[in-house]
Every structure is written in structure tokens, then in C-alpha cells.
Amino acid sequence: MNTGSVPGLGVEFWNQNVEFFAEPGGLALVPALGGRFVFNAHFCDGKAQSGVLMPGKAGDGQYAQAFGTIRERAAALGTTAIVSEFGHPVAGFTSDKTSSVLKAIYQGLDSAAPGARWWSAPRGSVLSGSQWHWDINHGRHHELMNDNPAKVKTDGDAMNDEHFSAVRLDETGTPVLNVDRALVDRVYPRAVAGTTLAFAYEDRVHQSWQQIPLPNVRALVGSSPFAVLVWDSDGGPAPTEVHLPQSLRAPQVISSAAAAVEGDELVLRAPAGRQFALVTAPSSGDAAAAEAELRRWYVSW
Structure with missing residues (x-):
């Protein structure tokens, strides 16, 4: 054949x-x-x-x-x-x-x-x-x-x-x-410019299973849904695209990549190399401290 x-x-x-x-x-x-x-x-x-x-x-x-x-x-x-x-x-x-x-x-x-x-x-x-x-x-x-x-x-x-x-x-x-809408209207990587290394989405339905060991990230997220994506960017012209559910169309984003929300999509543009993005609801937590924790974490494995 x-x-x-x-x-x-x-x-x-x-x-x-x-x-x-x-x-x-x-x-x-x-x-x-x-x-x-x-x-x-x-x-x-x-x-x-x-x-x-x-x-x-x-x-x-x-x-x-x-x-x-x-x-x-x-x-x-x-x-x-x-x-x-x-x-x-x-x-x-x-x-x-x-x-x-x-x-x-x-x-x-x-x-x-x-x-x-x-x-x-x-x-x-x-x-x-x-x-x-x-x-x-x-x-x-x-x-x-x-x-x-x-x-x-x-x-x-x-x-x-x-x-x-x-x-x-x-x-x-x-x-x-x-x-439950939160089960099926989810954050997910629609297209990754490179190789996906890790992804998780905690929808907060039924129970919360994600146990965040980083204290400032945990405080920033609180009880809100959140997603984390880590990928090895190929540095090409095409962006990484992450679908956003209706509940997170105006999210708080902490990322090593340049991030922009376009409708139901988070568009991430980055040079070659390992990148990360955290997506959650707007928070009064310490975003700078959370970002510092994430930057240490995502290159540690």
C-alpha cells in the first residue's frame, strides 16, 4: 500500500x-x-x-x-x-x-x-x-x-x-x-511551535488534584482554574496557540514568551529554547514572585 x-x-x-x-x-x-x-x-x-x-x-x-x-x-x-x-x-x-x-x-x-x-x-x-x-x-x-x-x-x-x-x-x-461546562470548555494547547514538554490544566471540577509546590504560584492561583504549558520553542515565525475557555477570556498570563489574547486564543511568540506559560484568572497575588519561582522551576528538569 x-x-x-x-x-x-x-x-x-x-x-x-x-x-x-x-x-x-x-x-x-x-x-x-x-x-x-x-x-x-x-x-x-x-x-x-x-x-x-x-x-x-x-x-x-x-x-x-x-x-x-x-x-x-x-x-x-x-x-x-x-x-x-x-x-x-x-x-x-x-x-x-x-x-x-x-x-x-x-x-x-x-x-x-x-x-x-x-x-x-x-x-x-x-x-x-x-x-x-x-x-x-x-x-x-x-x-x-x-x-x-x-x-x-x-x-x-x-x-x-x-x-x-x-x-x-x-x-x-x-x-x-x-x-459541567468547566469539564469540556477547557484550556488546551491548540498548536505548539516546537515540542510540548509538559501541560496540565486544573479545572477545579469535582476535586482539585494539582498540588503546586511553589508557594507564590500557589497563592497567585488561589482557588481559580489554571493551566501550565512548557515547550521547547523552534523559534520559527508561527506562534504557539492556546485555547481559552469562556471563563478565562481575560486571563492573567505569566510567561517567558510574548503573550497576547486574541478572542478565544492565547498567542505566544518566543525565540528558540525552552519556554513556559501559566494561565489563570486575574489575581491580587504577587505576580513577580510567582514568575521568579516559575523561571527557576521550568529549567530545573
């Missing part, structure tokens, strides 16, 4: 954490695929969805190992990875876990380290992902199960009797969220 004309060819791997139910995959016996392939993975916390195999809520670093496996397989295959499907029911008897599970999944996409160790541990690359799913017809379907007119599916997502959609239309036809 000539892959030279197929820049977006995906290779799928189903990553399921119920051991006796997990499907094999990951192309463990094939040689490196190269950069014109994408390692396309799914992730589903079957234990949490079972309501039996995982008591309680998801915790800090819950999926570090699962997403570490995805990172490792992509690296072994000589390419990058995308987690093109992940989610958790937004209704039903395990929906009390939804916020914690989604928070932990996004944490696993952002970094290979739990929040308790993020500031000192190997962090891994950022994974792109797509939450399952975004169905504005949630609760408004009219689908025949197996083309059987006696079995009309209307509830939830209809398909597979699922209730995974993060969005629906209200009675006026306006899209509204089925999950």
Missing part, C-alpha cells in the same frame, strides 16, 4: 480496563509505521460503567497507566496518537461518577503524571482526543431498532441505549450541556 498520499490514515486500538473483557490490539507485532500514520485509540472505563467493579469516584491519576499505554504504543510505532473516542454515561445509575471520570480522562490526555506529582514527575506528551459524544438530538431521536417499527428508540442517544452525549437541545432548541 502506498501511504504517501494518505496523510491521515488511522490505526485503531480499543483500550478497555476490564481485563477479562478487553480486546487485543495496538499492533504489537508490526514494525514502526512512521509519521504518515496516526495511532487511533479509544478508551472506556468499563469498571466505572459497570457500577460494580469500581466503587466510588475516579481519583487523581486514575488513568495514567491506561493513557501511558497509548503513548507507549504510538512511540513504538514511530507516530503520534489520538484518542478518538472516550466518555461516560451522563444519565443512569453510574452517572454520579461522570464528573470524576471525565476529569480523570482529560487529565490522562493532558499528562502522564497525576496532579500530586506533576511538578516533579515525567509528564509525557499531550494527547489529542474527542469525547463521545456531541449529539444535539439527545432525547429527541426516533430510530427503529434493527428496522423494527415496533421498537422505536427515542431516549437518550437512542443508538445502543446509550446516554453519553455531552450536549442536547432544550425545549427552545438551544444547545445546552449535559455535563
Whole structure:
């Protein structure tokens, strides 16, 4: 097969954490695929969805190992990875876990380290992902199960009797969220001019898992959401672009790069070399002291 004309060819791997139910995959016996392939993975916390195999809520670093496996397989295959499907029911008897599970999944996409160790541990690359799913017809379907007119599916997502959609239309036809907005309207690196070395976003949903060891940074951030990005800039003309959620469109930014907010985007321009950016809500904390701590920290590892 000539892959030279197929820049977006995906290779799928189903990553399921119920051991006796997990499907094999990951192309463990094939040689490196190269950069014109994408390692396309799914992730589903079957234990949490079972309501039996995982008591309680998801915790800090819950999926570090699962997403570490995805990172490792992509690296072994000589390419990058995308987690093109992940989610958790937004209704039903395990929906009390939804916020914690989604928070932990996004944490696993952002970094290979739990929040308790993020500031000192190997962090891994950022994974792109797509939450399952975004169905504005949630609760408004009219689908025949197996083309059987006696079995009309209307509830939830209809398909597979699922209730995974993060969005629906209200009675006026306006899209509204089925999950906490802060979980899905997030800070994330949209494009990095160089190589991402570390990224974390603490959304403050469910629990706060990030434990900041730098006292002035911790005081500056307070109880607000915040993100930290460290990257090795290539020094080229293209900027690094960071998406800003609605709640942080007028953020406080401390960065080694020149920073400018353009709508829903933080634009960072920097010469070649290691760079950092902290994004949080406006604060009365000591920004100069926090910056001094960050400048010592980001070159220390």
C-alpha cells in the first residue's frame, strides 16, 4: 500500500480496563509505521460503567497507566496518537461518577503524571482526543431498532441505549450541556511551535488534584482554574496557540514568551529554547514572585 498520499490514515486500538473483557490490539507485532500514520485509540472505563467493579469516584491519576499505554504504543510505532473516542454515561445509575471520570480522562490526555506529582514527575506528551459524544438530538431521536417499527428508540442517544452525549437541545432548541461546562470548555494547547514538554490544566471540577509546590504560584492561583504549558520553542515565525475557555477570556498570563489574547486564543511568540506559560484568572497575588519561582522551576528538569 502506498501511504504517501494518505496523510491521515488511522490505526485503531480499543483500550478497555476490564481485563477479562478487553480486546487485543495496538499492533504489537508490526514494525514502526512512521509519521504518515496516526495511532487511533479509544478508551472506556468499563469498571466505572459497570457500577460494580469500581466503587466510588475516579481519583487523581486514575488513568495514567491506561493513557501511558497509548503513548507507549504510538512511540513504538514511530507516530503520534489520538484518542478518538472516550466518555461516560451522563444519565443512569453510574452517572454520579461522570464528573470524576471525565476529569480523570482529560487529565490522562493532558499528562502522564497525576496532579500530586506533576511538578516533579515525567509528564509525557499531550494527547489529542474527542469525547463521545456531541449529539444535539439527545432525547429527541426516533430510530427503529434493527428496522423494527415496533421498537422505536427515542431516549437518550437512542443508538445502543446509550446516554453519553455531552450536549442536547432544550425545549427552545438551544444547545445546552449535559455535563459541567468547566469539564469540556477547557484550556488546551491548540498548536505548539516546537515540542510540548509538559501541560496540565486544573479545572477545579469535582476535586482539585494539582498540588503546586511553589508557594507564590500557589497563592497567585488561589482557588481559580489554571493551566501550565512548557515547550521547547523552534523559534520559527508561527506562534504557539492556546485555547481559552469562556471563563478565562481575560486571563492573567505569566510567561517567558510574548503573550497576547486574541478572542478565544492565547498567542505566544518566543525565540528558540525552552519556554513556559501559566494561565489563570486575574489575581491580587504577587505576580513577580510567582514568575521568579516559575523561571527557576521550568529549567530545573
